[in-house]
Amino acid sequence: MSVSPDLRVLVDPPALFHAAADEFVRQAHVAIQSRNKFVVALAGGSTPKGLYSVLAAEKDLLWDKLFVFFGDECHVPPDDPESNYLMARESLLCKVPIPAENIFRIPAEDPDADQAARSYDETLHKFFAISSGSFPRFDLILLGMGPDGHTASLFPEGKALHEKSRCVGHDWVEKFKTERITLALPVLNNARAVMFLVDGPEKTATLKEVLQGKQPAERFPSKLIQPSDGKLIWMVDEEAAGALSAQHS
């Protein structure tokens, strides 16, 4: 049964980033109030950078109660320009008083991508104190969407998309000539909340297909993000939402 998405259309990217920051802070307060911690997985790519910059100025957050993981990573060292960790560190993590031990990056410097994925799997099992075969339950997972409908590093033709037992998969992505390490679908769909950040005209047709189209979901992995017991929020700007018909806009 598909989750009815909470779609929020903002006039432009700055408005989108501020609305996403408000939602992030609101969810952090709820989680810290009830569980004394907020466990989030950050997204990579370029769109989230705007949100991270807004959050970097956020004074009303108990940063020492935040625990930060990553939804996916390029198979590169943490100081590589392609690194999602580097982007998040420079735009947010090095600007806020979050303890270094609360940040769990994907060890993508490991020359063996499969070993990097296994190590991160272990880190998740230890942090969430879950047994093998179980999946962690994040408070919030941030995601972007590629023009091809991929999200995190779950690509239409990829094998990671079909990972059902491990929490972390990896894939060679021919079009980007790179290996990627990614949280698997069962982890993404086990979250209390998933928030997509999507802006710009290059995403308009894809967003239309993902939210209203009939093509098989495997072809647009963002369609497969259906939290089993959680919220699904789409924070998009008017340009990206430009082709949506009334039922959604």
Ligand code: 6PG
């Ligand atoms: C990554 C992301 C990827 C990203 C989309 C959208 O590591 O690149 O996890 O899934 O979210 O490619 O990227 P943009 O935000 O740059 O359009």
